[in-house]
Amino acid sequence: MERRVVVAGWGQITQPKELNSTPQGPMGLMSKASQRAAERMDSGKVLMNLDGIMVVRTLSRYYTSPARQLAQRLGATPKFTHVSGIGGNSPQTMINIAAGMIARNELDSVLVAGAEAYVQRNKNSKRLEIALFRGIPEDYAGDDFIGSTPLENQHGIEHPIQGFPLFETALWAASGMDLQPYLMKIGKMWSEFSKAAVDHPYAWTKSMKTPGEIITPGPTNRPVAFPYTKFMNSFVTVDQGAAIILMSEETAKKYSQKERQIVYFLGGGYAEDRQRFMIEKSDFTSSPPLKIAVEKALARSCMPLESLDCFDLYSCFPCAVSIAKKMIGIKEDDPRSLTLTGGLGFFGGPGNNYSLHGVATLAEKISIGEKSNGLVTALGWFMHKHAAGVYGSEPSKGELKNHDITDQKDCFAGDDPIIIKRQVNGPGTIETYTIIYSLDQKPLYAVLYGKTRDNFRFIARTQSHPDIFKQLTLKNRVGQKVNIRFDSSKNMNIADLA
Numbered sequence: 118m119e120r121r122v123v124v125a126g127w128g129q130i131t132q133p134k135e136l137n138s139t140p141q142g143p144m145g146l147m148s149k150a151s152q153r154a155a156e157r158m159d160s161g162k163v164l165m166n167l168d169g170i171m172v173v174r175t176l177s178r179y180y181t182s183p184a185r186q187l188a189q190r191l192g193a194t195p196k197f198t199h200v201s202g203i204g205g206n207s208p209q210t211m212i213n214i215a216a217g218m219i220a221r222n223e224l225d226s227v228l229v230a231g232a233e234a235y236v237q238r239n240k241n242s243k244r245l246e247i248a249l250f251r252g253i254p255e256d257y258a259g260d261d262f263i264g265s266t267p268l269e270n271q272h273g274i275e276h277p278i279q280g281f282p283l284f285e286t287a288l289w290a291a292s293g294m295d296l297q298p299y300l301m302k303i304g305k306m307w308s309e310f311s312k313a314a315v316d317h318p319y320a321w322t323k324s325m326k327t328p329g330e331i332i333t334p335g336p337t338n339r340p341v342a343f344p345y346t347k348f349m350n351s352f353v354t355v356d357q358g359a360a361i362i363l364m365s366e367e368t369a370k371k372y373s374q375k376e377r378q379i380v381y382f383l384g385g386g387y388a389e390d391r392q393r394f395m396i397e398k399s400d401f402t403s404s405p406p407l408k409i410a411v412e413k414a415l416a417r418s419c420m421p422l423e424s425l426d427c428f429d430l431y432s433c434f435p436c437a438v439s440i441a442k443k444m445i446g447i448k449e450d451d452p453r454s455l456t457l458t459g460g461l462g463f464f465g466g467p468g469n470n471y472s473l474h475g476v477a478t479l480a481e482k483i484s485i486g487e488k489s490n491g492l493v494t495a496l497g498w499f500m501h502k503h504a505a506g507v508y509g510s511e512p513s514k515g516e517l518k519n520h521d522i523t524d525q526k527d528c529f530a531g532d533d534p535i536i537i538k539r540q541v542n543g544p545g546t547i548e549t550y551t552i553i554y555s556l557d558q559k560p561l562y563a564v565l566y567g568k569t570r571d572n573f574r575f576i577a578r579t580q581s582h583p584d585i586f587k588q589l590t591l592k593n594r595v596g597q598k599v600n601i602r603f604d605s606s607k608n609m610n611i612a613d614l615a
Contacts, residue, residue, distance in 0.1 A: 119220050119516060119517065119518045120219060120220050120222060120365045120366065120367070121220075121365070121366040121381060121512050122216040122219050122220055122363055122364070122365065122366070122381065122382040122517060123363070123364050123365070123366050123369040123379055123380060123381055123382070124361055124362070124363060124380040124381070124382055124476070124480045124508065125157075125158055125163075125226075125362045125363065125364040125368075125369040125372060125380075126154035126155055126156075126157040126158045126163070126360075126361065126362035126372075127153075127154050127157060127359075127360065127361045127362070127476070127477035127480045127481060128149075128150040128151065128152065128153025128154035128155075128156070128157060128359065128360050128361075128477065129150055129153070129318075129319045129357070129358070129359045129360075129474055129477050129478075130146050130149045130150045130153065130232075130319070130357065130358045130359075131319045131320070131321060131355070131356065131357050131465070132146060132234070132236070132356035132357070133356075134236050134238070134356075136238075140234065140236070140238065140356065141234065141356070142178055142234050143175045143177060143178045143180075143232040143233055143234050143252075143358065144178075144180060144183065144186060144187065144190065144232075146232035146233075146234060146356065146357070146358030147172070147183075147187055147230045147231065147232040147358050147360065148187060148190045148191060149358065150230060150232065150358040150359050150360040151164060151187070151191055151228055151230050151360040151362075152164070152191075153360070154228070154360045154361060154362050155362070158362070158372040158374075159372065159374065160372050163226070163362065163372060164191040164192065164193055164228070165191070165192045165193055165194075166193075166226065167188075167191075167193045167195050167226050167227070167228050167362075168195055168196055168197060168224040168225050168226050168227060169195050169196070169197035169198065169199070169215065169218070169224045169226070169227035169228070170184045170187055170188050170191075170193060170195045170197075170198050170199075170227070170228045170230070171184065171198070171199045171200075171201070171211045171214075171215060171227060171228070171229045171230075172184040172187055172198075172199070172200050172201070172229075172230055172231060173201050173207045173208050173211070173229070173230070173231025173232075173468075173469050173470045173473060174200055174201045174202060174203060174207065174231075174469055175231070175232065175233060175252050175468060175469075176203070176233060176249065176250055176251070176252045176253060176468040176469060177233045177234050177235045177248075177251060177252050177468060178233075178234060178251075178252045179252045179253070179254055180252075182200075183200055184198035184199060184200050185198055187228075187230060191228075193228075195228075196224075197218075197223075197224055197227075199211065199214075201231075201469065202259050202261040203253070203259065203261040203262055203469060203497070204261055204469060204496075204497020204498055204501075204502050205431060205433065205469055205471060205472060205495055205496055205497050206387075206472075206495045206496055206497035206502040206503060206504040207231075207469045207470075207495075207497065208229060208231060208359075208469070208470060208471075208472045208473035208476065208495060209385065209472050209476070209493060209494070209495040209504035209505065209506050210387055210495070210502075210504040211229050212229055212361070212363065212382065212385065212476065212506055213385035213386070213387055213504060213506065213520065213521050213524070214521045215227040215229060215363050216363060216382045216385060216517050216520075216521070217517060217518065217519065217520055217521035217522060218521075219363060219364070219365050220516075220517035220518045221518055221519075222365075225364065225365050225368050226362060226363070226364045226365075226368060227362070227363045227364075228360060228361075228362050228363075229360065229361050229362075229363065229473065230358070230359070230360035230361075230473075231358065231359060231360075231467075231468075231469065231470035231473050232356075232357065232358025232359070232467065232470060233353075233355065233356070233357060233358075233467035233468040233470060234356045235248075235353055235354045235355055235356065235467070235468075236354060236355065236356045237354065249276065249353065250262070261497070261498075264276070264277070264280070264394075264498040264499060264501075265280065265394055265395065265396075265499070266394050266396055268396065268537070268539055268576060269394065269395065269396050269576060271608060271609055272564050272576045272577065272578055272609050272610070273553060273562055273564050273578065274395065274564055274576070277351070277433060277434070277498075277499070278341055278342055278345075278350055279342050279551065279553055279564075280395050280499045281345075281433065281434040281436055281437065281499065282341075282342040282343060282344060282345050282434075282436075282551040283395060283401060283549045283550070283551050283564075283566060284401050284402070284434075284436035284437075284440065284500070284549070285303075285344055285345065285434070285435065285436040285439075286343070286344065286401075286549045286550055286551060286593070286595065287401035287402050287548065287549040287595060288401075288402050288436055288439055288440070289344065289593055289595075290549070290593045290595035290596070291402050296344070296590070296591070296592075296593070300332040300344060301328055301329075301332065303332070303349070303435045303439075304327075304328030304329065304331040304332040305328045306435060306438065306439075306455075307326070307328070307331050307348070307349060307435055307462065308325070308326055308327055308328045308331060309454075309455075309456075310432060310455070310456050310459050310460040310462060310463055311324075311325050311326040311331075311459060311462075311463045312325050312459075313454065313456050313457065313458060313459040313460075313463070313464075314458065314459025314460070314463035314464045315459070317457075317458050317459055317464055317478070319357065319458075319464075319474065320458065320459050320463065320464045320465065321352060321355045321357065321463070321464060321465035322352065322459070322463045322464070322465070326348055326463075330348065331346065331348045331349060332346060332348075332349070333346070334346050334558065339554065339556070339558045340554045340558055340560075341553075341554060342551045342552065342553050342554065343550075343551050343552035343554075343560075343563075343589070343590060344551075344590075345434065345435075348462065349434065349435055349462065350434065350462065351433045351434065351461035351462055351466035352461065352462055352463065352465055352466050353461075353466045353467070353468070355465035355466065355467050356467075357465050357467040357470070357474065358467070358470070359470060359473040359474045359476075359477050360473070360477075361473065361476055361477055361480065363382065366379075366381075366512070377484040377485065378483060378484050378485070378486055378510045379484075379510065380480045380483045380484050380508060380509075380510065381508065381509055381510070381511065381512050381513065382506065382507075382508055382517070383417075383418035383419075383420060383490070383507040383508060383509050383512075383513040383515065384413075384414050384415070384416070384417030384418030384419075384420070384506070384507050384513060384515050384517065384520065385413070385414050385417065385504065385505060385506040385507070385517075385520060385521070386409070386410040386411060386412065386413025386414035386415075386417065386504070386505045386506075386520070386524065387410055387413070387502075387503065387504045387505075387521070387524040387525075387528055388405075388406035388407075388409040388410040388413070388502075388503050388524070388528055388529070388530045389406055389501060389502050389503070389528045389529055389530070390404065390405065390406045390500065390501050390502075390503075390529075390530060390531050391529050391530065391531050391532060391533055391534060392531055392532065392533070392534045392535070393498075393501050393534070394499065394501075394534075395499050395566070396537055396566065396574055396576055397534035397535055397537070397574070398500075398535070399532055399535050401548065401549045401566075402440065402443070403440060403443065403444065404440050404441075404444055404500045404503070404531075405444075405530045405531035405532075406500075406501075406502070406503045406529075406530040406531060407440065407441060407444045407445075407494070407496065407500065407503045408444040408445070408530075409503075409530040410494070410503040410504060410505045411444065411445050411492070411494060411503075411505045413505070413520070413524070414492065414505035414506055414507050415492075415507065416515075417507075417513075417515045417516065417517070417520050418507035418509070418513050418515050419513050419514050419515045420490065420507050420509070420513070422445065422446060422447075424490070425453070425490055425491060425492050425507075426453065426488045426489050426490050426491055427453055427454050427457060427479070427482075427488050427490075427491040427492075428447070428453060428454065428455050428456070428457075428491060428492050428493075428494070429455075429456055429457045429458065429472070429475035429476075429478070429479060429491065429492070429493045429494070430442070430455050430456065430494050431461075431471070431472060431475075431494050431495050431496045432455075432456055432460030432461050432462065433461045433462075433466060433471075433496070434462075437496060437500070438455060438460075440500065441494055442455070445492075445494075456475075457475060457478045457479055457482065457491070458474055458475055458478050469497075471495075472493060472494075472495035472504075475493045475495075476493050476506065476508070479491045479493060479508055480508065483508060483509065483510050486510075489509060489510050489511075490507065490508060490509030490510065490511075491507070491508055491509075492505060492506070492507050493505065493506050493507075493508070535573075535574050536573050536574065537573065537574045537575070538569055538573035538574065538575055540603040540610065541569055541573075541575045541577065541601040541602075541603060541610050542601065542602050542603055543569065543570060543600070543601060544569075544570050544598060544599070544600055544601070544615070545567045545568060545569045545570065545575055545577075545598070545599050545600075545601050545612070546567050546568050546596060546597070546598055546599070547565050547566075547567045547594050547595055547596065547597050547598075547599060548566050548567045548568060548595060549565075549566050549567075549595060550563060550564060550565040550566065550589060550594065550595075551563070551564055552564075552586055552589060552590070560581070560583075560586045561581065562578050562579070562581050563578065563579040563581075563585065563586060563589055564576065564577070564578055565577050565578070565579065565599065565612050567599065567612075569601075575601060575610060576610065577599070577601050577609070577610035577611060577612035578609055578610070578611060578612065579611070579612050579613070579614070580611065580613070585614065588614060594614070597614065597615065598615040599612040599613060599614055599615055600612070600613045600615055601613075
């Protein structure tokens with residue numbers, strides 16, 4: 118008989134920026150969050166008796182063997198340890214795997230933990246844009262360290278703060294709205310996220326932002342990459358950690374607190390886009406693997422979308438939430454909250470580990486009866502890897518036994534990558550674009566993605582001229598013709614607006 122899986126314990130920690138003591142590193146924060154998860158179960162021995170420990174790979178600090186190091190700190194001797202790859206999908210992906218192992222009786226109790234310590238208390242520290250992956254060694258073997266192609270890097274697209282605005286420009290074009298009304302619509306959604314953070318005990322930001330404050334550039338809200346300001350980006354410079362303990366229902370009952378509702382893991386899903394990189398995508402307003410991952414989770418949990426109480430949608434940037442709503446089928450007038458925490462922009466975006474905070478927050482709400490169930494989504498890189506999980510107060514009739522194995526064997530979704538033309542000379546059509554700004558709020562360069570006349574994908578920069586930047590921001594230029602020439606001296610394509 119298949120075993121049910123329970124979220125038996127959960128813990129979170131936020132280390133404030135101003136401290137009177139030596140700050141904890143990610144390992145210390147992970148350890149503290151794990152201890153809080155055990156305290157939730159009123160047990161001092163649960164951590165020592167863990168069968169498995171799974172750690173979300175840290176980006177802010179390098180550890181040679183973080184799962185083993187955490188086990189040593191906790192006094193645990195697990196028979197199974199695992200460290201994730203790089204990607205915000207990692208926490209939910211590992212939860213899906215751990216649940217499958219518990220359902221198959223391979224393990225009985227698994228700790229999933231992660232943390233980042235990014236706060237730069239030393240004024241001489243490098244800026245975060247340079248230090249985002251400072252915990253990943255040069256000889257890191259995983260190809261998940263790569264989020265963009267060399268061709269994209271050559272044209273100035275490498276990090277999420279540069280890539281995700283490309284989705285937003287395409288969504289703006291699809292809306293048919295003028296820029297200000299469109300930004301106000303996004304600003305209202307993001308303002309609701311900031312409101313959720315105010316009430317969360319572990320949120321990094323505790324001040325609600327109005328839609329106008331979010332979308333209007335200013336001294337404390339610089340433009341980063343069009344159409345995004347700083348307040349529309351993830352807040353990565355945080356010190357936060359989270360942990361959850363998964364158990365079989367039988368074992369969890371030994372630690373259950375009578376005044377609290379049991380929290381069941383009901384079903385999960387995972388999928389990857391065949392069109393891995395931005396330059397390979399045929400549509401910048403959708404994500405087939407996101408749709409597939411959620412559909413798997415809902416089907417396996419026997420939970421229709423309309424029966425869910427709430428969501429915690431991965432919210433690195435507004436476009437990620439908008440595309441998730443579109444793929445999942447959440448209507449504009451749906452009264453259910455899209456975030457339980459405030460999202461990566463306001464709660465905090467600790468590297469790969471944000472969604473573990475979403476799961477811990479949902480577990481707490483279910484345990485006290487505030488929610489009956491909910492869906493958590495998580496994504497890695499540029500809408501490439503997606504994981505989803507459904508949690509609830511009542512057990513499901515669905516099957517968990519092989520869901521993770523099935524997903525790993527056949528995880529790809531969507532069409533094959535579109536064909537790219539590296540060096541272009543001739544006419545083309547814009548499909549999306551962004552403008553990258555300097556720290557002093559001046560536009561540096563614009564990058565266009567589009568199609569050539571013979572239907573190949575191209576990437577190009579424009580000339581860095583104020584008139585061109587003005588044209589790209591006053592009106593949406595998706596669908597407009599451009600003339601492209603390959604500049605061998607710069608090794609990049611240069612586009613002139615036709």
